[in-house]
Amino acid sequence: MEVIIVPTPTDVGRVAAAKIADVVARRASPVIGFATGSSPQHLYADLHRRVEAGVISFATARGFALDEYAGIPPAHPQSYASVIARDVVSPLGFDPARVHVPDGRATDLRGAAADYEAAIDAAGGIDIQILGIGSNGHIGFNEPTSSLASRTRIKTLAQRTREDNARFFDSPADVPRHCITQGLGTILDARELLLVAQGEAKADAIAATVEGPLGAMVPGTALQLHPHATVVVDEAAASKLRLSDYYRYTYSHKPAWQRFE
Numbered sequence: 001m002e003v004i005i006v007p008t009p010t011d012v013g014r015v016a017a018a019k020i021a022d023v024v025a026r027r028a029s030p031v032i033g034f035a036t037g038s039s040p041q042h043l044y045a046d047l048h049r050r051v052e053a054g055v056i057s058f059a060t061a062r063g064f065a066l067d068e069y070a071g072i073p074p075a076h077p078q079s080y081a082s083v084i085a086r087d088v089v090s091p092l093g094f095d096p097a098r099v100h101v102p103d104g105r106a107t108d109l110r111g112a113a114a115d116y117e118a119a120i121d122a123a124g125g126i127d128i129q130i131l132g133i134g135s136n137g138h139i140g141f142n143e144p145t146s147s148l149a150s151r152t153r154i155k156t157l158a159q160r161t162r163e164d165n166a167r168f169f170d171s172p173a174d175v176p177r178h179c180i181t182q183g184l185g186t187i188l189d190a191r192e193l194l195l196v197a198q199g200e201a202k203a204d205a206i207a208a209t210v211e212g213p214l215g216a217m218v219p220g221t222a223l224q225l226h227p228h229a230t231v232v233v234d235e236a237a238a239s240k241l242r243l244s245d246y247y248r249y250t251y252s253h254k255p256a257w258q259r260f261e
């Protein structure tokens, strides 16, 4: 796992965007996995800047969201279908027909989850999966005790996740209780993983993910099983890492041929 510690959230966005740009430059039709929420906002803003400057294009790219709330209509402003359309598809110039979000309104949610797995396969798999992390260590909506081998499926949101996400809704009671999420096994199938985090509230989850024992109680630790996982964090999110000096040393001595920015 490569851990990159940078001073500010803006730097997190810049470095993570450089990583995406590197993948996009190597693929004729890149397939990108999207996280929603606050964590990737600086990353999406930096990519938007690059699109505006004409140095990157997503015209031939495809995309898959990590997750979707169950039971709220796609047109709801906080559905992940709406968030992805607003934060990703439109500013980055994706073809909306090439960007997929799990169907949280399907009458057959199991079938919708299986169809989502099949769609990812049909696209040739995900080249790079963008991830945020919950304060309880979840990635996607794989809450603690999710199987490390899980596939896309229905999950019940942890109370802590519902409290954390209440800020997006008019009232805490409006936060859905269920979701469809890519599983940890699905996430691990992506060719590269890119996790971004900023702020003190993520420091425990980042320390456990990077340095803690592998285990279902901290789903983020699944990254330890992936051969190409990059974690980009600001100083606050890195503040509980024990080996931060080593990560800084490693990054500053990275050979030029291995750098992506």
Ligand code: F6R
Residues within 6 Å of the ligand: 034, 035, 036, 037, 038, 039, 040, 066, 067, 131, 132, 133, 134, 135, 138, 139, 140, 141
């Ligand atoms: C959402 C997702 C979640 C979030 C996590 C952090 O698509 O995959 O794992 O990344 O809940 O949320 P924020 O970034 O809002 O703190």
